[in-house]
Amino acid sequence: MKTFTSLALCVLFAAVSVTAQLSMRELAEITEEYRVRFDELHDEKDAFVRLTRVLTRAELKGLNEATLVNLGNARNDIDDVLADTREQIANAILQPNANEQCLLGLVDRVIEEGRRAGEGMSACAADKITIKEGLGDEFRALTNTLQRIATAASEYTLYTFAIHNSFTDPEEHVEWLEENYANQVEFWDNVARPEAQEDLDNLEINRPALVEENRVCLNGVISRLNTAMNTVRAQINSC
Numbered sequence: 001m002k003t004f005t006s007l008a009l010c011v012l013f014a015a016v017s018v019t020a021q022l023s024m025r026e027l028a029e030i031t032e033e034y035r036v037r038f039d040e041l042h043d044e045k046d047a048f049v050r051l052t053r054v055l056t057r058a059e060l061k062g063l064n065e066a067t068l069v070n071l072g073n074a075r076n077d078i079d080d081v082l083a084d085t086r087e088q089i090a091n092a093i094l095q096p097n098a099n100e101q102c103l104l105g106l107v108d109r110v111i112e113e114g115r116r117a118g119e120g121m122s123a124c125a126a127d128k129i130t131i132k133e134g135l136g137d138e139f140r141a142l143t144n145t146l147q148r149i150a151t152a153a154s155e156y157t158l159y160t161f162a163i164h165n166s167f168t169d170p171e172e173h174v175e176w177l178e179e180n181y182a183n184q185v186e187f188w189d190n191v192a193r194p195e196a197q198e199d200l201d202n203l204e205i206n207r208p209a210l211v212e213e214n215r216v217c218l219n220g221v222i223s224r225l226n227t228a229m230n231t232v233r234a235q236i237n238s239c
Helices: 002-018 024-093 100-163 170-236
Strands: none
Touching (some): 024 100
């Protein structure tokens, strides 16, 4: 595609240099050629932007769903640990020689540790929400920039008439179109699209790691709760 474009531009330049000055009809034909090229470039950019937005939403949705699964599993584990400890305290209260006040104090401890575990879960979730929103904002900013570039491409041929005196120097007008088309292709192929693709690839690669970090964070919350509940259970017999 690039070879074809370069060859076409060389042929176009040779044709322009044959005559001392282009006629307005020739300029209009060349401008129409470039309008088609810029439109094709715009369509290519626009399609890529749409694709990146779809893939970004899919990756963020996947991160969100996996995080929710982690949270649900952790919530179940925490509820099981707390329920088991409360059941042991309830059974102890039924004993004839039970110190009810002491055991009720342990109930308060269980409630407090349950609250602390809930805060830990929220902290683990908030961390991933911040990362997720940051990734989303960053990629939305990038795709919006690409969209502006794509839209600008479709407006170049009209813009040239506003900044050039085509009647007195049509060759300069054509050279400007030629140069800016080449610059657009170069920037899109070697800067904008590779950068967007790299960001998209990183989002896909990092999602499993982010999900795993969330799971490890929640496992830490459960581990701390288990330690606290083991202490509570050990105190039941002393009541």
